[in-house]
Amino acid sequence: MDLLIPSTGLLFWMTIVFLIVLFLLWKFGFPAIVNMVNARKAFIDDSLRKAHEANEKLANIQQMSEALLQEARQKQSQILKEAAQTRDNIVGQAQEKARNESARIIAEAKAEIENEKQNAIRDIRNEVAVLSVQIAEKILREKLSDDKKQMEMIDRMLDEVAVKN
Amino acid sequence: MRKTIIFILALTLHVIVASAAEEGGALDTKGIVLDHIKDSYGWHVTDIGNKSIVIDLPVIIKSSTGWHVFSSGRFAHEADAEGYRQGPDGFAIATRGDNAGKIVELTNGEEVVPFDISITKTVAVMFIDVILLLLCILIPARWYRHHKASDPAPKGFTGLIEMLITYVNDEIIAPAIGKGYEKYSPYLLTCFFFIFVCNLMGLMPFPPGGGNVTGNIAITFFLAMCTFFIVQFSGSKHYWKEIFWPEVPILLKCPAPIIPLIEFVGIFTKPFALMIRLFANMMAGHAIALALMCIIFLMASKGIGMLVGMTSVSILLSVFMMVLECLVCFIQSMVFTMLSATFIGLARTVPEEE
Incomplete structure (x- = not known):
């Protein structure tokens, strides 16, 4: 068989065999594999994209939560400040009120005491007057118990009157 | 370790060869090489003593x-x-x-x-190669039919085949043909794997391999014809216009169609080059491998000193050639696929609108 002339038999078998192989591989072989590889590539790309998006979303959420936290903290401190102010106000007012009240009570008490003192002094004065009259009566009676003394008294008194005149 | 093995191999060969040389006398190197490269009706495996082992076909x-x-x-x-x-x-x-x-x-x-x-030796070897090829592709393809895209990628042999297919499809076919390459990729992939498997099996020096399938002009002729027809049938209007009425000075095409004639011949030289390239490369690979082996047998008649020296060189060269051939197997199948894809791509070009 010559090297450079294609032999009929070989060509015949090659045609049959190659066409069968081509048909089988075209039908069942390569497209299945190639399509699957492409599908997998698409799937991987899609997954990557999704993961990227999810990451971005997560970052956004984190940022948002950070901001929220910050805001909450600010609000908290503001509320605390307000509360402290209110408390100080209330305490101040109460103190003021208490001071006024106590001052009033003290003044009233002072006035009462003064009143009572005046009353007591007046009472004592009356008593003292009555007592002194009674004492003077008693002393007079003692001194004028006999006639002689009475006479003497009258004499002295007359003397005194006389002297004066 | 490797050196020892080669040395032992060399020694063993000396004994066999020495006896062969004594019996046979002059060695018909050309006959040995050509017998292997050419087709034959029986499948001659080897000789043991005077007895030939031939598989009848x-x-x-x-x-x-x-x-x-x-x-x-x-x-x-x-x-x-x-x-x-x-x-x-x-x-x-x-x-x-x-x-x-x-x-x-x-x-x-x-x-x-x-x-x-x-059913000659080449046909028989081709049958074996093709069955192997079908197994190599259809078994992995079965895996893909039973899995979803979201499953993990396959491992082992299926993964290897996937890698090869993806490489040929994405790196060779797609860039050469351009848009719409999917229509052609099964044919080109079949070409690639057919040539690749036949080449690799051709490296095996004993059945079921050993035949010179892709180094046979009938095989490459058929493959080139397939590409030729596909190229002509997928030729765009622009492609045909470029051949019969190319944009050259009018004198070059009007009275005597010089350029169109050249272009027309070009239609046939492209597949012809495809055919000859694959055939010559593969045939030469087989011829060189055999010729290097024949050195051992030739030197057997020139005395033991010559034999030992040349045999070592010859075996080293053979090993080197074998490794090179492994590379050539892949490269040649790749080149055939790439050139076919390029020819198809050229035929499908559409002029860029300005």
């Missing part, structure tokens, strides 16, 4: 007397005085003349070549 012939099917073992082993290996029903294998190596029908002393579709 079916001979299928349609002659003037109808269809004949018989075993190639029925041909005589030795040629007779006229140079014919006589077989049954008046058939013989010619060993001389124009039809040397072919089955001829002898009628009245004249050779008539019948329609011969025998």
Whole structure:
């Protein structure tokens, strides 16, 4: 068989065999594999994209939560400040009120005491007057118990009157 | 370790070769090489002593007397005085003349070549290669039919095949053809894997490999013809216009169609180059491998010192060539696929609108 002339038999078998192989591989072989590889590539790309998006979303959420936290903290401190102010106000007012009240009570008490003192002094004065009259009566009676003394008294008194005149 | 193995191999070969040389006398190197490269009706595996081990293959012939099917073992082993290996029903294998190596029908002393579709050695090897090829592709393809895209990628052999297919498809076919390459990729992938498997199996020096399939002009001729037809059928309007009315000065195409003629010849030279390139590369690879091996046998007759020296060189060279051939197997299948894809791509070009 010559090297450079294609032999009929070989060509015949090659045609049959190659066409069968081509048909089988075209039908069942390569497209299945190639399509699957492409599908997998698409799937991987899609997954990557999704993961990227999810990451971005997560970052956004984190940022948002950070901001929220910050805001909450600010609000908290503001509320605390307000509360402290209110408390100080209330305490101040109460103190003021208490001071006024106590001052009033003290003044009233002072006035009462003064009143009572005046009353007591007046009472004592009356008593003292009555007592002194009674004492003077008693002393007079003692001194004028006999006639002689009475006479003497009258004499002295007359003397005194006389002297004066 | 490797050196030791090579040395032992060399020594073993010396013994065998020395005895062979003593018995056979002069060595027909050309015959050995050509016998391997050319097709034959029986599959000669090896010789043990004086006994040849030959796998007989079916001979299928349609002659003037109808269809004949018989075993190639029925041909005589030795040629007779006229140079014919006589077989049954008046058939013989010619060993001389124009039809040397072919089955001829002898009628009245004249050779008539019948329609011969025998399962020759190359055909048998091709059958084996093709079955292997189908297994290599269809078994992994089965995996893909039973899995979803979201499953993890395959490992092992399936992964290897996937890698090869993806490489050829994405790196060779897609860039060469451009948009719409999907239509052509099964054919080109089939070409690639057919050539690749046949090349690799051709490296194996014993059955089931060993045949010279892709180094055979009929095979490469068929493949080139396939590419030729595909290129012509996918040719765009622009492609045909470029051939018959190219944009060159009018004198070059009007009175005498010089450029169109050149372009027209170009249609045929492209597939011709494809055919010859693959054929010559693969054939040369086989020829060199065999020639290097023959050095051992040739040197056996030149004395033991020469033998030891040359054998070591020859084995080293053979190992080197074998490794190189492994590379060539891949490169040649790749080149064939790439050039086919490029030719298809060129035929499908559409002029850029400005």
